[in-house]
């Protein structure tokens with residue numbers, strides 16, 4: 019894991035000191051609200067429905083046991099002892115006081131964390147694969163380049179005030195676990211004759227205008243990644259619509275210019291930057307890559323000899339393994355997802371006690387590190403197969419072993435009306451109503467892989483567009499209604515779902531989800547998952563079923 023050097027540390031300490039002074043001036047009334055607003059946003063401080071919220075970055079999802087313990091301490095001391103993991107590797111503390119934020123930033127700096135650029139019109143936290151470095155389908159470990167991008171984008175003087183927020187994801191695997199097709203820039207790493215290269219995707223995004231990205235460049239040699247990104251962000255900075263926040267994202271610029279013209283403008287900017295000082299050297303890559311060397315793995319048999327008997331003796335353990343495990347490239351190891359989607363829990367929420375418990379699990383089972391997954395779960399990436407049973411027993415005790423990873427109740431969900439000022443709807447209450455309806459693990463397991471994503475408004479923080487079932491809160495004459503989309507998905511084949519009928523009242527949502535599931539179970543071929551059935555039969559059977567039911 020990357021370790022701050024003296025310069026990194028000085029930078030975030032100075033930034034925290036600067037914010038302390040800004041807060042003091044604001045409290046003294048010498049800094050007006052309107053002037054303070056962009057400053058607090060650049061430091062991750064929003065003002066939500068009930069209280070200010072601080073969004074802390076977990077760059078490309080890597081978090082150490084020590085950092086988790088610090089987050090637990092901070093959430094107990096300055097918040098309500100709870101945090102919320104977002105879909106972009108951030109932890110939100112939803113009940114802080116602005117006057118405490120400078121102290122929180124100091125506490126974070128002690129464990130090499132910060133909240134810089136987690137909000138505001140700047141380059142946000144770079145996101146990556148939660149299985150980076152361990153996934154068998156990985157071609158290149160994206161973390162060294164993700165860290166280089168973090169350093170490049172943090173407080174980049176030219177890009178401090180972009181037309182709108184700017185999100186970058188980087189993936190180095192055959193499959194795409196980063197939603198790179200729905201980012202302003204999606205970077206897909208590959209290699210040509212051992213040299214890393216990038217496919218650069220641009221203009222993706224969710225929100226009110228969901229757009230899948232387009233391929234801007236293929237086979238970009240890794241050395242040019244900073245100058246090439248600089249060229250893209252320059253074109254955006256110069257031409258993005260600053261007059262209209264709804265049309266200000268890069269996706270709208272790419273759409274309005276057309277890919278050909280956008281490519282031309284990027285090429286012109288790049289010509290002036292290419293081979294300049296931003297060109298990465300082997301020495302710089304090696305300096306950063308040295309932080310991501312593999313831990314001290316043991317030599318183990320590929321299959322642990324005790325697992326079959328443990329599974330046979332404990333069916334609940336077998337059920338958990340079937341959902342929580344992800345293969346590992348080192349024989350005898352596995353990556354394990356800890357579910358933050360226990361029944362009744364707001365998806366992505368974690369208590370301070372659980373943060374400490376995960377820290378302990380990371381220390382005991384996974385070289386002291388954990389990962390944040392964009393599905394709002396946590397991952398222990400390096401667990402010996404021979405210790406999975408022990409891990410399961412411990413994770414169960416702290417409510418982190420619900421065997422629902424990838425199933426319908428592993429929902430992505432934004433905080434919605436419970437906290438967010440922009441919400442039309444109580445997305446968490448809807449999530450809980452669906453959890454309550456689908457509380458039978460056998461049924462869930464039989465349904466197989468199925469993503470259900472919920473957003474409380476058109477901003478799409480809950481990724482509803484790319485859920486197999488997407489649920490969007492809309493306002494109908496001050497009443498909560500929900501629009502349902504089907505067929506969306508993430509991954510290599512990412513796409514936007516289609517609306518399947520008029521929005522339905524909040525109370526009907528669990529019934530509508532049940533009806534959709536009924537159509538699926540009647541029509542599916544053996545072992546087929548929801549997305550495959552939807553592709554085969556289309557939306558018509560779902561639409562006609564819902565029409566009949568609402569008639």
Ligand code: HEM
Nearest residue numbers: 064066104105223224225226267431432433438477478479
């Ligand atoms: C204070 C609470 C929040 C506010 C005010 C907020 C605001 C917004 C807004 C205005 C957008 C639309 C941006 C656009 O289309 O240009 C957006 C998008 C998004 N937000 Fe949030 N958000 C909040 C919390 C969250 C949380 C908790 C998550 C994760 C669970 C999240 C993840 C996202 C994602 C993934 C997108 C869409 C991706 C994109 O196209 O940029 N946000 N948010």
Ligand code: SF4
Nearest residue numbers: 432438441474475479
């Ligand atoms: S989708 Fe809407 S309601 Fe949900 S967090 Fe985003 S802005 Fe708030």
